[in-house]
Amino acid sequence: MTSETVLDIFKEITRIPRESGHEGPITEWLCKWAEAHGLEYKVDDIHNVCIIKNAAPGKENVPTLVLQAHQDMVCEKNEGFEFDFSKDPIPYVIEDGWMVAKDTTLGADDGIGIAACLALLESDRPMGRLECIFTISEETGMDGADAMQEGFFTGKTLINLDSEDEGQLFIGCAGGEHTDAYFEHGFENIAEGSKVLELSVTDALGGHSGDDINKLRANTVKILADFLERNESFQLVSINGGGKSNAIARECKAVVASPCADVLAADFEAYGKLVRAAYSSTEPALRFSVRECEAARAVESGAAGRIIGALAEVPHGVVKMSPDITGLVQTSTNLAAVSSPEPGVIKIATSQRSSVEAELDALVEKVAGIFRNAGARVDCYSKYPGWKPDLKSKILKDCVESYRRLFGEEPLVLAIHAGLECGLFLEKFPGLDMISFGPTLRGVHAPGEKLELASMDRFEALLDDVVCNFK
Numbered sequence: 001m002t003s004e005t006v007l008d009i010f011k012e013i014t015r016i017p018r019e020s021g022h023e024g025p026i027t028e029w030l031c032k033w034a035e036a037h038g039l040e041y042k043v044d045d046i047h048n049v050c051i052i053k054n055a056a057p058g059k060e061n062v063p064t065l066v067l068q069a070h071q072d073m074v075c076e077k078n079e080g081f082e083f084d085f086s087k088d089p090i091p092y093v094i095e096d097g098w099m100v101a102k103d104t105t106l107g108a109d110d111g112i113g114i115a116a117c118l119a120l121l122e123s124d125r126p127m128g129r130l131e132c133i134f135t136i137s138e139e140t141g142m143d144g145a146d147a148m149q150e151g152f153f154t155g156k157t158l159i160n161l162d163s164e165d166e167g168q169l170f171i172g173c174a175g176g177e178h179t180d181a182y183f184e185h186g187f188e189n190i191a192e193g194s195k196v197l198e199l200s201v202t203d204a205l206g207g208h209s210g211d212d213i214n215k216l217r218a219n220t221v222k223i224l225a226d227f228l229e230r231n232e233s234f235q236l237v238s239i240n241g242g243g244k245s246n247a248i249a250r251e252c253k254a255v256v257a258s259p260c261a262d263v264l265a266a267d268f269e270a271y272g273k274l275v276r277a278a279y280s281s282t283e284p285a286l287r288f289s290v291r292e293c294e295a296a297r298a299v300e301s302g303a304a305g306r307i308i309g310a311l312a313e314v315p316h317g318v319v320k321m322s323p324d325i326t327g328l329v330q331t332s333t334n335l336a337a338v339s340s341p342e343p344g345v346i347k348i349a350t351s352q353r354s355s356v357e358a359e360l361d362a363l364v365e366k367v368a369g370i371f372r373n374a375g376a377r378v379d380c381y382s383k384y385p386g387w388k389p390d391l392k393s394k395i396l397k398d399c400v401e402s403y404r405r406l407f408g409e410e411p412l413v414l415a416i417h418a419g420l421e422c423g424l425f426l427e428k429f430p431g432l433d434m435i436s437f438g439p440t441l442r443g444v445h446a447p448g449e450k451l452e453l454a455s456m457d458r459f460e461a462l463l464d465d466v467v468c469n470f471k
């Protein structure tokens with residue numbers, strides 16, 4: 001196989017719809033592809049696919065190698081761009097050495113992983129038995145990896161092809177859990193003579209709650225809650241901010257009623273100046289704004305105080321760095337969102353991550369305790385295990401040796417502070433020896449996602465070398 005082959009297959013994949021939760025077309029395409037190539041394949045109940053290639057003559061005694069990628073992609077497009085992810089091919093261009101989708105996500109995360117597997121499956125270079133696993137709904141909760149049954153694959157060594165930096169080999173990831181709080185509240189009338197204001201903190205960078213948690217970015221929910229916690233001369237009408245549980249909150253708005261609204265607005269402006277100064281190097285666009293609006297009723301004040309108190313008290317950010325791997329966040333928590341899913345209920349969504357299970361459990365308990373003490377019902381769910389780095393791994397040794405021989409330099413060996421499906425496999429396939437690597441991608445999960453073509457040559461060469469020399 002060559003990197004051209006991989007790229008050509010990926011270009012075909014860009015034509016096939018594969019939004020998380022709607023993987024039907026790509027699942028079917030993979031099965032037809034296996035049939036057309038005379039390869040054995042199977043599909044499990046949740047629609048994970050396994051395509052099997054038997055060992056080449058003379059390679060029968062080589063242990064089975066598992067290669068793995070995910071079928072789904074994040075489907076995001078620029079506002080106003082006419083595009084239907086359920087049928088339209090991804091519009092991409094090749095420029096300046098990159099393959100780019102300007103107005104949509106490209107889906108190289110993880111279409112390039114699928115393409116690399118298929119290129120190896122159709123390659124006529126001699127190699128041992130391969131099991132290529134394609135999971136579903138990785139992006140929305142790793143449902144495919146989570147639901148996979150023991151025995152779906154039999155190999156004891158797995159290469160995950162869902163990483164985003166050529167030259168980096170990943171040997172560990174964080175586990176995580178979600179902790180959500182539900183506050184039920186009554187309503188009260190807005191005091192006579194009050195003015196209603198909407199206070200907004202917007203235009204923060206946001207980012208991924210794992211990868212970006214150590215970048216000192218502003219959490220707008222936290223910033224607004226801290227302001228409200230310090231003031232008393234208002235009634236809370238509503239508070240909404242953040243979005244996805246795996247993102248840092250980019251904007252937050254609170255509607256409040258106050259008899260001294262002008263003073264409150266001036267205080268908010270002054271507070272905004274201080275916060276903007278504190279974040280001047282990391283959050284140049286951060287914005288504070290106030291506008292008058294209207295409201296019929298407010299959250300009953302006892303509950304409002306408890307909700308704001310909990311938002312201000314609950315921790316956000318890095319809790320502990322790894323003592324073993326320089327620069328790796330070991331444990332962190334994200335105050336992700338506050339919303340009102342129905343009248344009379346305010347929900348706070350958070351998530352915790354750690355590569356050390358005991359620290360994860362302790363942090364979840366701490367966050368849940370703050371919410372419970374404030375009178376909320378707490379829901380802890382979707383716990384997923386981490387993958388603890390094993391510096392003695394055989395596949396790591398193989399990859400490092402190949403990398404040195406091919407390129408005459410050392411790869412970086414890292415762990416990430418985010419989830420990978422590898423953590424989930426480890427639960428069901430104990431003792432599995434794993435590694436994760438891929439070509440260089442930038443801007444994944446957002447319009448403008450791009451793939452560096454030069455990194456494809458090295459990615460393909462390394463994968464081919466490791467697979468063909470595996471013993």
Ligand SMILES: [Zn+2]
Nearest residue numbers: 109110138162
């Ligand atoms: Zn991915």
